[in-house]
Amino acid sequence: MDFIKNFVNVLSxxxxxxxxxxxxxxxxxxxxxxxxxxxxxxxxxxxxxGIVLILAGLFARPLLYLGIAYLLIMFVLANLGGRLWDKKxxxxxxxxxxxxFGLSMLDPNFNLIAAKPDxxxxxxxxxxxxxFTWLALRKAYLNDKQIEAGGIPWEKTESDExxxxxxxxxxxxLLCMILLTIVMIVWSIGLRAPLEEAANPTSSPNPAxxxxxxxxxxEMLVYFDPWLAGVVLPTLIIxxxxxxxxxxxxxxxNGYYSFRERKWEIGIFLYGFLVLWSxxxxxxxxxxxPNWNFYGPYEYWDPNKLEPLVNINLSxxxxxxxxxxxxxxxxFIREAPGLIxxxxxxxxxxxxxxxxxxxxxxxxxxxxxxxxxxLFLIMMSLPIKMVLRWLFNLKYIVNIxxxxxxx
Amino acid sequence: xxxxxSVQDGIVNSQIWKSIFRVGIPNTNRKRVLAVLGSLxxxxxxxxxxxxxxxxxxxxCMGGTSFFLFLVExxxxxxxxxxxxxxxxxxxxxxxxxxxxxxxxxxxxxxxWGAHAMVIAVWLHMFRVFMTGxxxxxxxxxxxxxxxxxxxxxxxxxxxxxxxxxxLAIWAIxxxxxxxxxxxxxxxxxxxxxxxxxxxxxxxxxxxxxxxALIAGKSIGAATLLRFYVLHCVVIPLAAGFLMAIxxxxxxxxxxxxxxx
Numbered sequence: 001m002d003f004i005k006n007f008v009n010v011l012s013x014x015x016x017x018x019x020x021x022x023x024x025x026x027x028x029x030x031x032x033x034x035x036x037x038x039x040x041x042x043x044x045x046x047x048x049x050g051i052v053l054i055l056a057g058l059f060a061r062p063l064l065y066l067g068i069a070y071l072l073i074m075f076v077l078a079n080l081g082g083r084l085w086d087k088k089x090x091x092x093x094x095x096x097x098x099x100x101f102g103l104s105m106l107d108p109n110f111n112l113i114a115a116k117p118d119x120x121x122x123x124x125x126x127x128x129x130x131x132f133t134w135l136a137l138r139k140a141y142l143n144d145k146q147i148e149a150g151g152i153p154w155e156k157t158e159s160d161e162x163x164x165x166x167x168x169x170x171x172x173x174l175l176c177m178i179l180l181t182i183v184m185i186v187w188s189i190g191l192r193a194p195l196e197e198a199a200n201p202t203s204s205p206n207p208a209x210x211x212x213x214x215x216x217x218x219e220m221l222v223y224f225d226p227w228l229a230g231v232v233l234p235t236l237i238i239x240x241x242x243x244x245x246x247x248x249x250x251x252x253x254n255g256y257y258s259f260r261e262r263k264w265e266i267g268i269f270l271y272g273f274l275v276l277w278s279x280x281x282x283x284x285x286x287x288x289x290p291n292w293n294f295y296g297p298y299e300y301w302d303p304n305k306l307e308p309l310v311n312i313n314l315s316x317x318x319x320x321x322x323x324x325x326x327x328x329x330x331x332f333i334r335e336a337p338g339l340i341x342x343x344x345x346x347x348x349x350x351x352x353x354x355x356x357x358x359x360x361x362x363x364x365x366x367x368x369x370x371x372x373x374x375l376f377l378i379m380m381s382l383p384i385k386m387v388l389r390w391l392f393n394l395k396y397i398v399n400i401x402x403x404x405x406x407x
Numbered sequence: 408x409x410x411x412x413s414v415q416d417g418i419v420n421s422q423i424w425k426s427i428f429r430v431g432i433p434n435t436n437r438k439r440v441l442a443v444l445g446s447l448x449x450x451x452x453x454x455x456x457x458x459x460x461x462x463x464x465x466x467x468c469m470g471g472t473s474f475f476l477f478l479v480e481x482x483x484x485x486x487x488x489x490x491x492x493x494x495x496x497x498x499x500x501x502x503x504x505x506x507x508x509x510x511x512x513x514x515x516x517x518x519x520w521g522a523h524a525m526v527i528a529v530w531l532h533m534f535r536v537f538m539t540g541x542x543x544x545x546x547x548x549x550x551x552x553x554x555x556x557x558x559x560x561x562x563x564x565x566x567x568x569x570x571x572x573x574x575l576a577i578w579a580i581x582x583x584x585x586x587x588x589x590x591x592x593x594x595x596x597x598x599x600x601x602x603x604x605x606x607x608x609x610x611x612x613x614x615x616x617x618x619x620a621l622i623a624g625k626s627i628g629a630a631t632l633l634r635f636y637v638l639h640c641v642v643i644p645l646a647a648g649f650l651m652a653i654x655x656x657x658x659x660x661x662x663x664x665x666x667x668x
Contacts, residue, residue, distance in 0.1 A: 118575075121523035132467060132531055136538040139464070155459040155539075156667040162455040164439045169456050170449065176468050177475055184479060184524070188516035195506060196574040198499040201626060208578040211568045213526050213561055218582065227597050230586025241554045244537075245547035253540040255667040257465075262540060269537055404589070405598035 005107065009296025010065045014283055015390035018275075018383070023049075023070055025275050027077045029267060032084040033141060033259050038075075046074055082145075085138035093134070097127065107298050113286055117194045122212050122285050129278055133270075139257035140266075147258065155256035206290045206303060215284030216277050222292070223385045225396075225406045233378070237277075240375040244269075247372040249364060272379055311395035314338045331400050338398035342407060345381070349373035451655055453663055460664035465539070469532035473560075474651065476525040480563075483518040484640065491570070493636035495629045498572035522564045529560045541665035549657040552650055559647045566639035569632060577627050580635075584627070587618040594618055 011017055027046070030036040037043055050071040057064025083089055101123070104110045114123055143153040163169070210218045220229035244265075252261040259266055287294055289301035312321075318337045319327050328334045349370055353361040361369045388394040398407040418424055419431060433442040443449045459465050490509070491501045505515055533553065536542060542550035569580045588594040592603065593616060600611040613625050623630035658664065 118523075121520065121527065125527050128527060128531065132534060135464065135467075136535070140538070153667065155465065158458040158462075159666045161458040163458055163461055164436065165443045165449070165452040165454055165456055166433050166439045168461050169452060170443075172461060172463065172468070173471055176471060180472060180475055180479075184517055184521060185513070187520050188513040191516065191520070192506075193516045193519040194575060195502060195571060199572045199574060199577040201577065201628075203574075204581075205574055205578055208582050210582040211565055211579050212523075213564065214583055217586070226586050226589035227591055227594075231590045231594075231597070238554060238558055241533075241557075242551045245542040245544070245550050248543070251543070254543040255539055255541055255665050257539055266538070273534065400598075403598055403601055404596055 005298040007065055009298055010062050011069055012287060012296050013062065013294060014287070014386075016062055016066050017283070018279065018386060020066060020069055020073075021275050021279055022383070024073055024077070025271060027074055028084070028137075029263075031074075031078045031081055033137065033144075035082055036078075038078040043078065047071075050074060082141060085134070085141045090134050090138070094127075094131065097130065101127075104297065109300050110297050113297075113301070117191055118212065119285055120191060122282070125278075126282060129274065133274065136257060137259065140259040143256060143258045144260045147261070153256040153258060159255075207288060207292055209284070209288075212281065212285050215288075216280035219280040219284035219288065220382065223382065223389055225404075227404065228407065233382070236375065236378055240379070243371060243375065247364070247368050247375075249368065268376065268379075276379070276382060311389070311393045313396045313399045314341070314394060315396075315399060317392070317394070331402055335398050335400055338396070338407070342398055345377065346374075348377060451659075453659060456664055457666040459666050466664065467531060467535050469528050469535055473525060473528040473532050476521050476528055477647070477651070479521045480518060480525065481644065483514045483521065486514045487518055488640065493570065493632050495572065495632060498570065498632060502571045502573075518567075522567060526560055526564055529557050533557060536665070539665055546657075546661045546665065549654060549661055552654045552657065556647060556650050556654060559643055559650070563639060563643050563647065566635040566643065569627070569635045570639065572632065580622070580631070581627055584618055584622050587621050588616065590617040 011020065023046075030042055030046070031038075038047070050067055053063055053067030053070055057067045077084065080089060101114075105114065113119060139154070143155075147153060209215060217229055217234055220233065223229070224233070248262075248265050250262055250265065252258070286297060289295040290303040290305070291307075293305050293307050295301050295305070314337055315327060315334050319325055319334070332339070352373070353369060357369075357373075364372065385394075385397075388397075396406045398405065400406065425431070429445050430438050430441045433439045440454050443452055443454050487505070490505050492498065502515070505512055536550065536553065565580075565583060569576045588596045590597045590600075592599045593611065594600060595611055595613050595616045595618075597611075597617075600616070601609065603610040613619065619625065623634045
């Protein structure tokens with residue numbers, strides 16, 4: 001039991017769990033939605049990465065655990081293939097998830113955090129997200145199969161048939177309302193709303209957490225300064241969401257579930273919504289304790305836990321470590337390497353438009369292509385910064401402390 | 408049974424019943440049409456809907472759930488307003504009284520859990536709409552209205568978080584509002600803000616920056632509480648209500664509940 005708990009604790013460290021989650025995301029896209037086979041180029045690439053992880057694990061225990069979990073999940077998903085979307089398999093997944101959660105509740109440390117009144121809805125949200133993702137992809141997979149066989153998506157077979165609002169729709173709505181009312185009443189009687197002591201501006205709790213739906217942003221503060229994590233990125237999330245219908249000109253997949261007709265849109269959206277946003281919220285809620293240190297799900301939130309801060313800036317890495325000279329006095333020389341990197345990153349869309357992404361550029365037109373590519377790059381800057389932090393302890397790529405301009 | 412039937416007939420044929428429900432029991436197609444058309448609430452719906460749009464497995468009923476939870480929040484919130492005074496002296500003690508004294512009091516519980524549930528429901532609604540490609544023409548604008556409604560939902564929940572005035576409340580809002588300090592060019596610690604100055608006088612300081620505008624002061628206090636209360640109870644619900652009306656209207660005008668076009 002202790003071994004399993006330790007295994008899960010190690011796997012849930014953000015650097016490990018994020019890589020694992022991203023990998024599972026890739027597996028599901030390839031093996032379960034595209035019917036990819038293990039015995040193929042991509043299959044071997046997946047396998048090779050797993051073996052690299054195991055080999056690296058010989059030197060670092062967490063990577064060994066990651067490699068084992070990675071290969072295990074890969075084999076299971078590759079074997080399941082399209083059967084992942086069978087109702088029976090879905091039910092088993094749900095049972096496994098619920099059983100794992102139920103057993104975990106027996107652990108006092110897990111129980112303490114998961115049973116906090118304000119965290120209960122987020123625990124429920126994990127299951128809801130899992131269920132609805134499975135449901136949506138199941139429908140998409142079935143429709144894809146039907147379209148491939150020359151048929152039409154299931155929704156189209158029904159869209160010409162119209163029903164009277166009364167009784168069909170009105171009764172469904174009534175049932176939903178009654179059910180929801182019951183759920184709300186039972187929930188409200190069973191679980192008291194939290195109330196701590198009266199507000200005291202002089203004594204701050206540790207950890208001080210934002211409301212749970214903003215914990216993704218608070219978790220981003222680990223990797224970015226507040227002006228990016230708290231202001232610019234949230235604004236761009238909203239702008240990006242609003243821009244979706246104007247960037248996506250693919251006329252297919254309008255009004256029915258499908259994956260293969262819209263693989264890029266769905267892939268990017270699911271990555272942002274599940275692997276980035278939801279992952280960060282769940283990490284920030286359940287796995288961040290005092291001093292915003294990381295704690296595994298079965299770990300005691302020890303306020304005295306010390307995590308060494310050895311993060312360094314790119315400027316120090318380049319000037320001091322690489323070239324063995326003191327940091328230049330003038331900020332634009334000191335930060336030149338970082339500024340050049342950022343400029344190169346921003347210059348990617350035009351470079352790609354001339355090269356491998358020519359197809360998209362021509363299909364979408366310049367404005368759509370550039371807005372879409374910039375939003376995508378800004379979204380991907382988060383996982384890139386996360387990985388750089390874990391690999392090189394990199395704190396800032398650009399660090400102009402003089403005007404608070406840090407990236 | 409015969410008695411029950413005659414009682415039912417008696418009620419349905421009474422002048423009172425007929426004055427309220429114009430159509431009677433909708434047991435013919437004509438009456439089904441009239442029942443929906445003739446009612447203010449029901450006429451939000453079209454008379455007929457696509458078969459696929461009625462299926463729970465297609466719509467997940469999450470838009471309806473979001474709206475229903477908004478109504479739950481409105482009703483429970485109104486009841487809470489009878490008990491709550493948004494001042495530093497009373498806010499916490501009023502909530503305490505509500506918790507300890509009000510018999511069978513679950514309104515605060517329902518309001519809080521309803522708020523969490525509404526955020527989740529709105530996310531899942533957006534998720535479903537995305538996965539069915541229902542933001543594509545002609546529904547682009549309605550997707551945008553939906554995104555703004557999502558932001559308003561988060562702001563509603565955020566402003567409400569402060570009102571109990573306990574440790575959980577002020578520190579969550581402190582953490583949340585500290586971010587505004589870093590707004591580029593508008594917060595004291597934001598990039599480029601220090602460049603904005605007249606001679607030696609900085610234009611952006613802790614007494615006029617973005618955070619000051621958000622919490623009405625240099626730190627969270629009485630003015631913040633009042634500001635969040637008014638935003639929470641009046642401003643944002645009105646804005647959300649207005650946008651919801653547009654949202655529902657556009658669902659109808661853009662071709663009804665989403666389905667293959």
